[in-house]
Amino acid sequence: MANWVAVDWGTSNLRAWAMRGAVQVDFEQSEQGMGGLTPGAFEPALMDLIGDWIEGPTRVIACGMVGARQGWVEAAYRPVPCLVTAPDALTKAPTQDARLDMRIAPGICQAEPPDVMRGEETQIAGYLAQNPDFDGILCLPGTHTKWVHISAAEVVSFRTFMSGELFALLSQHSVLRHSVGADGWDAEAFADAVGQTLSRPERLAAELFGLRAAGLVGPQTPEAAKARLSGLLIGAELAAARPYWLGQDVAVLGDPSLTAHYAAALRLQGLAPREAAGDALALAGLTEIYMKGQ
Amino acid sequence: MANWVAVDWGTSNLRAWAMRGAVQVDFEQSEQGMGGLTPGAFEPALMDLIGDWIEGPTRVIACGMVGARQGWVEAAYRPVPCLVTAPDALTKAPTQDARLDMRIAPGICQAEPPDVMRGEETQIAGYLAQNPDFDGILCLPGTHTKWVHISAAEVVSFRTFMSGELFALLSQHSVLRHSVGADGWDAEAFADAVGQTLSRPERLAAELFGLRAAGLVGPQTPEAAKARLSGLLIGAELAAARPYWLGQDVAVLGDPSLTAHYAAALRLQGLAPREAAGDALALAGLTEIYMKGQ
Incomplete structure (x- = not known):
């Protein structure tokens, strides 16, 4: 019981x-x-x-x-x-x-x-229960990725990005579904794409169809197209979220397959982000709520 | 016969x-x-x-x-x-x-x-058959919008943008479907959104979820959300396509309901684009091919 x-x-x-x-x-x-x-x-x-x-x-x-x-x-x-x-x-x-x-x-x-x-606020509570002195930026990648400024156990401000949902829609339901592979990863293509949209965010709009065309005009592996699509979206997100992460202590929380990409993109910018698996964080946060309410 | x-x-x-x-x-x-x-x-x-x-x-x-x-x-x-x-x-x-x-x-x-x-090359041929001295930029809005540099009846260069497909995916299949109306238009919201992403293209990534949140946190009409989504996408496209249109003679070809939005966005930048309905252009282009081949 x-x-x-x-x-x-x-x-x-x-x-x-x-x-x-x-x-x-x-x-x-x-x-x-x-x-x-x-x-x-x-x-x-x-x-x-x-x-x-x-x-x-x-x-x-x-x-x-x-x-x-x-x-x-x-x-x-x-x-x-x-x-x-x-x-x-x-x-x-x-x-x-x-x-x-x-x-x-x-x-x-x-x-x-x-x-x-x-929902994310409860995962954050779980992370703070385990890291009570954390002050800085939490990034929670997912369908709707959150960037959250934490200070003194408070949420100061946050911003949501639809990069995860865009990746799913574009890779499964747009013309890019013909180009983007389901499996595999090309870390070099990812890094190159992150750099492109982070330095020049307007390239996102221009480079998306380029993923389709590159496969028609020349050679492009499905793994490279997949990693490039992810990199273009994450780079554009990082460009918009720059006030959050620039010069900050960042921890990336969530599904390890997702946090790995965000952490890699942040390391390319010279950061040393921490990563924490998100599975247990909701339970830790709910437990924190229960214990504090006793 | x-x-x-x-x-x-x-x-x-x-x-x-x-x-x-x-x-x-x-x-x-x-x-x-x-x-x-x-x-x-x-x-x-x-x-x-x-x-x-x-x-x-x-x-x-x-x-x-x-x-x-x-x-x-x-x-x-x-x-x-x-x-x-x-x-x-x-x-x-x-x-x-x-x-x-x-x-x-x-x-x-x-x-x-x-x-x-x-396909677009044939519509362009139709436009040039009707406007043989045209030198400048053609914009063909659609699922995959084309910006095309024409000089001396040649295609010099072009670039494709997925804004139309993105608009359809986001307004019908993403979380934004709850916020974006099917009918109506808010020209002021459109103009404001075009200005935002044209001047700061990284805002596209940040503002998309904002369309959802704005309707939860405060008032936002479905017409305004629809026009804002369109404006954010077209503004980001114009930022990326700036080398094409800046200081150029531009004609926008296609479905009048689409060309009207692109022409409005370009007028906001001080241009005076021409518009031409696209219906008849493919036939005019095919006729040009037939007649020249005789």
Whole structure:
């Protein structure tokens, strides 16, 4: 039995941990992400995973898109600057099953420039729980990559980039799908492309179709095209995010296959970024919220 | 009866004109574009449209993606610099029906930076047939917008931008689909966005997610989001294409709803671009090829 349950509920996945204090006793996951659920389907989707873990009323703490307007219940954004966690500001979700004491963590918003995050703040809380003295920049690569300025355990400002979603759309659904390989990597092509768009960001618009044309006019391997597309997008992102990383202490958090590319691009600029696998960070952040709320 | 047939065969459409010399006597079209056809399906798709027009062996001149590697037969690219048309360089396509004397116009390629066009060269030929003294820059907006430097009836250089395909992918398949309206237009939001990415192209990467966030954090109409997305992409394209248009005589050719946006963006930079509807240009170009080949 769990004395509380931690839940990371994103657009496409649902992960749940049975917890006793800070100790994990069980884990389940499903593909019942928020993106595919109607309002009434959240509670059954969760109970499918955790029903066996709970007896009497049990605290469940969830983060992620489950708190979006289209989620179980909307958990309001907190405006920057703010502490990464707010154990007193969880939103209680309505439930049918009296055993569920369901609480959803708020996201964070920024008025100018307009921006939002929902879920990443809990991963950040996990990183700060493990690195309590960290002051600097966190980069969380993904579908929507976040660059976050952290000072004194507060989120000072942040900016979101769609590079991950652009990479997926361009490599799978645009004319570039004929040129970009699914596997393999060409580190030299990546580095060259990062340098091009970082120094001259307008080249992004010009070089994208060039990936298609290069394969028609001359030789270009699918691995090189894939690495070049990624490099062009990440270089343009770094050009826009320069105020975040230039001369800063940067840590890159997330899927190691993604953090490796961002870290490589940053090393090309003379930085020495740290990398941390993102898997465990959401759980660490949810645990931080639970423990602080006791 | 036709004494020759003009065919504009793109990825998604097939258009055919029955001709007597330079005079159009009939027109048919279908959605049997090159993108959906297997190699053996080209001849039947064409005969469906033009079978009634031809008796004895008849010259058919086609332009567009029908000449791609995946088309009826590959019509080699001609390298720049080159004249826009090459009546002597048509590729004969194999046919079952002896009445068909099927010829496909070559595309144009460029080695550095790598680029290709296939179909646009014939529209350009049509424009030059109507404006024989034109020297300057042609902009052909579309899925893959072309900027083309024309001098003395030759294509000197060109560059392709994927802004149209990016707009479609982002507005229909990315997270921005929730923010971007299908209808309406906000000219002020468009002009503001063009200015942002034209002066600071790195803002494209930063401002895309901002379109989503702006609607969550504050008010933003779907029309404004649509116009801003278009403006951000066209502004970034203009920044990259600046060597083409700066201080030049520019004509924008194509679908009037698209040319209007490009022309508006160029006027914001102090230019006075001409606009020409693209419908008739392919036919004018095919006619030019036919007449010169007589």
